[in-house]
Amino acid sequence: xxxxxxxxxxxxxxxxxxxxxxxxxxxxxxxxxxxxxxxxxxxxxxxxxxxxxxxxxxxxxxxxxxxxxxxxxxxxxxxxxxxxxxxxxxxxxxxxxxxxxxxxxxxxxxxxxxxxxxxxxxxxxxxxxxxxxxxxxxxxxxxxxxxxxxxxxxxxxxxxxxxxxxxxxxxxxxxxxxxxxxxxxxxxxxxxxxxxxxxxxxxxxxxxxxxxxxxxxxxxxxxxxxxxxxxxxxxxxxxxxxxxxxxxxxxxxxxxxxxxx
Ligand SMILES: [Fe+2]
Numbered sequence: 001x002x003x004x005x006x007x008x009x010x011x012x013x014x015x016x017x018x019x020x021x022x023x024x025x026x027x028x029x030x031x032x033x034x035x036x037x038x039x040x041x042x043x044x045x046x047x048x049x050x051x052x053x054x055x056x057x058x059x060x061x062x063x064x065x066x067x068x069x070x071x072x073x074x075x076x077x078x079x080x081x082x083x084x085x086x087x088x089x090x091x092x093x094x095x096x097x098x099x100x101x102x103x104x105x106x107x108x109x110x111x112x113x114x115x116x117x118x119x120x121x122x123x124x125x126x127x128x129x130x131x132x133x134x135x136x137x138x139x140x141x142x143x144x145x146x147x148x149x150x151x152x153x154x155x156x157x158x159x160x161x162x163x164x165x166x167x168x169x170x171x172x173x174x175x176x177x178x179x180x181x182x183x184x185x186x187x188x189x190x191x192x193x194x195x196x197x198x199x200x201x202x203x204x205x206x207x208x209x210x211x212x213x214x215x216x217x218x219x220x221x222x223x224x225x226x227x228x229x230x231x232x233x234x235x236x237x238x239x240x241x242x243x244x245x246x247x248x249x250x251x252x253x254x255x256x257x258x259x260x261x
Contacts, residue, residue: 011045011170013206019043020211027214036252037212044208045169069184071114071148081147083117083159091141093122093160095236098196098224101153102183105247109153110190116146116182117157124165124177133166158236164203176203176210183243190245193254197223198239213252221251 020043027034039051084091098117102110120126120143123135127142141160149155162177178195185191197210204210204219213219221244230238243251 013170013172016043016170016173016208017206020205020208023214024211033217034213034215035218035248035250037209037254038214041208041212043169044212047212069114071184072112073148076114076146076148078147080145081155081157083119083141083143083145083157086142087140089140091121091138091160093138093141093163095158096161097156097158097230097232097236097238098179098241099154099156099230099238100224100241100243102149102155102185102243102245103153104185104190104245105250109151110149110183110185110245111151111153112148113186114146114148114182114184115155117144117159117179119143119159119179120162120165120177122160122163124163126165131165135163135165161198161237164201169208173208174203174206176201176207181243183245185245192243192245192251194243194251195222195254196241199223199226218252221249 023041023043039047041047079085084095102113102115104110120131121138121141123138125131125133125135125137127137143162145157145159147155147157159179162179164174164177167173167175176197178197181192181194181196183190183192195209197204210219210222213222224239224241227238227240230240232238245251
């Protein structure tokens with residue numbers, strides 16, 4: 001996405017990390033739990049210019065709910081959940097399965113709802129025209145897939161583990177490996193766009209997008225678990241990630257300030 005701050009490239013990782021640490025200390029002092037990313041989070045430079053500055057208007061929830069799109073098996077081919085079979089050859093990288101349940105705030109399955117993902121390839125490169133960093137495009141990997149949840153709210157994708165990639169927030173800025181998720185849910189209020197991360201990523205501490213969620217418990221809700229039960233013999237590693245669309249344990253979402261990187 002566009003780097004909206006011309007000075008941002010001048011900041012070093014050390015400076016950004018110091019800002020992150022100062023905000024973290026301030027957050028710990030308040031003792032008030034936050035469960036979602038901050039709209040304005042200075043270390044994430046472009047967030048400063050891209051979030052609502054006025055209070056939201058209340059809408060009639062019944063009217064809003066009617067707008068929810070409805071998808072069926074006729075709209076989504078089951079093969080679209082496999083990102084490794086979209087081209088003539090096999091993509092390069094670690095083949096893996098990502099699966100989990102989509103539930104509402106009461107733990108009820110959100111059934112037959114659309115889940116879409118997009119991601120970089122194993123080298124951290126997006127197909128997107130504006131991604132010009134020197135890492136190879138994989139001709140056998142587009143990085144886009146979708147599926148419907150089943151009767152138990154479960155989704156399942158076969159894909160390639162994405163690599164970390166550089167971005168222009170500051171000098172030597174790198175995003176932790178992640179997969180973007182979009183979910184519609186059954187009501188408009190459940191609509192969610194977010195990112196799933198991988199356990200133990202060394203870039204977590206350095207990444208202003210991940211750190212814009214100030215609470216560790218909320219951050220943890222964006223990190224998948226390695227699951228050997230999902231891993232398949234001589235074929236793919238397996239990760240499990242559950243998504244909560246509503247309620248106090250709601251999975252943190254990207255807001256108007258997020259840039260979908
Ligand atoms: Fe991304």
